[in-house]
Amino acid sequence: MTLSPDLDLKLKPDFPLLQGQPELVYLDSTATSQKPRAVLAAIEDFYLHHNANVHRGAYPLSVQATAAFEAARGKLARFIGAQEREVVFVRNATEALNLVAYSWGLGNLKPGDEILLTEMEHHANLVPWHLVAGRTGATIKAVPVTPQGRLDLDALQTLLTPKVRLLSLVHMSNVLGTVNPVAQIAKLAREQGAIVVVDGAQSVPHLPVDVRDLGADFLAFSGHKMCGPTGAGVLWGRYELLEQLPPFLGGGEMIDEVFVERSTYAPPPQRFEAGTPAIAEAVGLGAAADYLAAVGMEKVWAHDQALVAYALARLEEEVPEAWLFGPRGADRGGIVPFTLGTLHAHDVASALEPYGLAVRAGHHCAQPLHRALGIPATLRASFYLYSTRDDVDRFVEALKDVRDFFKDWL
């Protein structure tokens, strides 16, 4: 096999945890990413030199804190091609999706309306809709997944009737790595008058995403999966839609005027940022966006694709007992979901653990997808910009050892 230079971006030295634990093969970046020194430094710098509450005091420190927080909003906006006023800071993609479900769903859905989801959704893009459907009488339908691990686009066209008021779908599957043709799907849905919500928890960290090309109404993503800290994420929404939405959470920061018995609300994005936000985390997320932009998202994506192609080729050649899931092609990100023989995923994960391998086993918060695949659980090895060819090699060698150990029981 010809080795692509993309197999190692030589960025591991930027990640102190990985540098400090050379025995670790961290292949769970789909769950959360490791953090570069630049992000840790930005958080420390904020607490050491600029810490105060935002949008309040007239004293210089509060002005600095506000400037740092709003500068982070600007960085995130540029990262996804959005306007700053369209970027709402939330905790994570889960909270962003709940915000849309409650603020848009409760006011707009009624009995007979349909919410269209897909079988490959993370629970974060299923459960909020269950809660809102239960309160509005709306019905939930789901686009099925093909045996190749892609959305069934014919079925989608059939399901996309005028009854569908909202389509919410994942951009990149957290299990299969499938990148869905969101722009094409969003166009179809919006022609039918449906609102389009995109779960970008995996796509925004791993591939170039520009909301102007996406054609969606809302985009949700988490900071901690894109080199940022936990506790800060983003809901992007088209401004005219955000303007129409009632608040999700009430409290300080999100108001215009408050009386004892009623209040009026600030315009977006502040309308959706009740209470003191995760200021230092937002600043850290801004530094993460800068870090990724400096590497280049095209390069991050090419690296993920090169690693997954290399891993799949080695596994097919050397571990024929491994069942590999997910599509093959340009629409596949850096995730390797697999099982080994008839062994349960958790047994294989425990067996891999002594090799320093951090892989995930289970349903990965996607039970309907696993039901569609007909298996209770999978193992998942996933890559990010700091992953290397050596990580893949150590993973494949360990899996071969485990295969040999269990050979009479596969």
Place this chain on the structure above:
Amino acid sequence: MTPQSGALNDLYRELILEHYKRPRNYGPLPEATAQSQGHNPSCGDRVGVMLRLEGQRVVAAHFTGSGCAISTASASMMTELVQGKTREEALELARAFKAMVVDGTPPSPQLGQLSALAGVHQLPARVKCATLAWNALEQALAQ
């Protein structure tokens, strides 16, 4: 490459894998008098435990469901061990088993071949797999 600990060898012994691939007392139990379901939401594994009690004595124990080697072997060996025991003796076995895998207490002799699962204590993420059937047993006995 070799594993840095003997976890594979310690835990995945012939005995456990043999119970995994050929579980005993597997399948529905006609005329069960008590039953309960255990579910592990983190992996989706399910186990059903069915008991036939005559007076205070467990005269038959079966299990159903699908799970990993640890949960299946634990359930399989458990159904063998509790057969013929009184309700109190079965509950005492459950306590002894949990002490072994949760707290790391040395295996009590009454656990017999279940002591093969003592190594689960070293794998905190897998303790729930081992106790799944035992929790269902306790619930069934409480009925």
